[in-house]
Amino acid sequence: MNKRYLIMICLIIIILFTTSCGTNKAVEEPITVNFSFVDGIPALTVAKILKENPTIDENITINYEIQKSPDLLVSKVLKEEADIAIVPSNLAAQAFNKGLPYKLVGTATWGTIYLVGTEDINSVDELKGKEIYAFGKGLTPDLVLRFVLTENGIDPDKDINISYLNAASEVAPALLGGKAKLALLPEPLVTNIMMKKEDIKVVLDLNEEWKNITGTSGGYPQASLIIKTDLIENNREFVEEFIKLYEESIKWAKENPEKLGDYSEELELGVNKASIVEGIERINIGPFSIGESKEEYKIYFETIMDFAPDFIGGKIPNEEIYFER
Missing domain, CATH: 3.40.190.10 (Periplasmic binding protein-like II)
Structure with missing residues (x-):
């Protein structure tokens, strides 16, 4: 009789343990x-x-x-x-x-940063003495521009004039209105203004320039x-x-x-x-x-x-x- 009770108790313990483990595994907090x-x-x-x-x-x-x-x-x-x-x-x-x-x-x-404008520029060297309207002073657009200029032997603080505006949304109207002839702009603004004014074109693709300088494949x-x-x-x-x-x-x-x-x-x-x-x-x-x-x-x-x-x-x-x- 004692042996029978002992077996029953063992079975109950096994069933309870198995059920408990299964429940814990199934319940996950969303x-x-x-x-x-x-x-x-x-x-x-x-x-x-x-x-x-x-x-x-x-x-x-x-x-x-x-x-x-x-x-x-x-x-x-x-x-x-x-x-x-x-x-x-x-x-x-x-x-x-x-x-x-x-x-x-x-x-x-x-x-996705580009130098765009109405001037015919065929190389980075030809930017010497030019004025560029830009945005994001001290941020990625500015740093990438300065890197490309510097690596091409142009001092961005002496050889050209960078006029900073508060945002790209202020630079675009300056280019469209003729106040600026060269401007640093990101996509999709580049495409937007090129569709509005046919004589605006991409002068420099800064990602391509970065690739040429660093030898990287992605930019x-x-x-x-x-x-x-x-x-x-x-x-x-x-x-x-x-x-x-x-x-x-x-x-x-x-x-x-x-x-x-x-x-x-x-x-x-x-x-x-x-x-x-x-x-x-x-x-x-x-x-x-x-x-x-x-x-x-x-x-x-x-x-x-x-x-x-x-x-x-x-x-x-x-x-x-x-x-x-």
Whole structure:
């Protein structure tokens, strides 16, 4: 009799233990992942995902936060409120050097800054003595321009006159109105003004100039995808699938400008369809993989370090900044 009771008790314990383990494994707390990026070209790289809104994990909801200003995006990252973000590449370095828990995953867009105007300029040398209207003093557009000029033997503070305005939106009217003959502008503004005034043309593609100087194949990584370390560590399958979908979204955007234009206008991403269709090559989306572009990042960080070390947080990030799958 005692033996029978002992066997029954053992069976009950086994059943309770098995049921308990199964329950713990099945119950997962739902989480929300905040994905932040600014409107404009960065948003275009996400257009396919935004439109289709795929479910990657039943327990994970993606909250898409389209910021209307770069300052709001910077705040989201520095306060660690963004789990995933598309940021200027220098901000990825700043965050890493501040000890913030983000990994650099890949390139959203390469250089989209151009020198445009009504003058016939055939080489960088011919810019000597000219006036260039520009924006973003001390920021990426300015630093890239200064790097290209310097590497071509032109002192940007002595050999030319750079007139800085507050924003690119102020530079464009100066060029359209004839006040400026040469202007530093980003896409999609470049395409917008070229469609409005036929005698305006691209004088220098700064990304191409960067490639020629540095010997890199991609140019300078203008915007990058970063992901929080704890999200990578605790939800690896979700992160892997998300990155796969994002890569597909970038590829799709590059190959389908007409549809991308439709999505942009429907989702109010800040770029009109005509600018996308006409300027898709200058928008410079992709390739994405960090494994294929790490050298570009190293050169970019080293170059910025020489010109404006504070812009990347005072030092060149080490290998720990990169997330390679």
